Amino acid sequence: MERLLVLVRHGQSDWNLKNLFTGWKDPDLTEQGVAEAVEAGKKLKDLKLSFDIAFTSDLTRAQHTLALILEQLGQTGLETLKDQALNERDYGDLTGMNKDEAREKFGEEQVHVWRRSFDVPPPGGESLKMTAERVLPYYHAEILPRVLGGERVIVAAHGNSLRSLVMELEGLTPEQILKRELATGAPIVYRLKEDGSIDSVQDLTD
Known part of the structure; x- marks a missing residue:
């Protein structure tokens, strides 16, 4: 039985380009972000991958990325579940602030x-630990059972919500996951064993 799980961070968003803390705000993809999502779809198509169900966050940039990927795969009607549990980390009072300006205001x-x-956590926001505390219960309740049941699953989400999943899947420590960068629009293909541990992993980052 194939137990396939693909994680992909959304393509570059308008606020990524402007170097702003984005969090739960809802900017769409830039032209580059659209191109990154299309390229992600092409990479998955080259591997002859298709999916039985998709999961994404409640935010446009992740949903748009997923839609562009599925278009490349000829799967535009795929069942898709959207949930705030997969949203980006909430940056609280930093949301909308330029990262350089934040350093000037609060100190590097x-x-x-x-x-x-x-x-x-930043003031009024979430730490990565808090983000994981909402992402992982959703993963174990909704996503992992589908994978272990033999469904091929794709998750399009965000840098920090996906870091939570990578940390869980790869058994990384808090120190290790903080050093792990997830490129925009770069799928990571996991094949899992029947106990949910990794059988193989293929990172499609250029």
């Missing part, structure tokens, strides 16, 4: 702590 060291510590 403080902004680095908010961005790169595992369990220190």
Whole structure:
């Protein structure tokens, strides 16, 4: 039985381009982001992959990425479940702020702590630990059972919600996951064993 799980971070968004903390705000993809999503679809098509169900967040940039991928695969009508559990980390008071301006206002060291510590949230926002605490229960309840049941699953989401899944799947420590960068529009193809552990992994980052 094939147990296929593909994770893909959305393509570049307008706020990525402008170097803004995005979080739960809802900008769409840039032209580059659209191209990245189309390329992701082509890479999956080259591997002759298709899917039985898709999961995505409640945010446009992830949904648009997924739609462009599925278009490349000829699967535009695929059943798709959308949930806030897969949303990007909430950056709280930093949301909408330019990252360089945030460093000027709060100091380089403080902004680095908010961005790169595992369990220190920015004011009014979420740490990566808090993000994982909403992503992982959803994964175990809704996504993993589908994969273990033999369905081929694709998840289009965000840098930090996907970091939570990568940390779980690959058994990484908080220190290791903080160093893990997920490129925009770059699928990671996991094949799982019957206990949910990894059988093989293929990172399609250029």
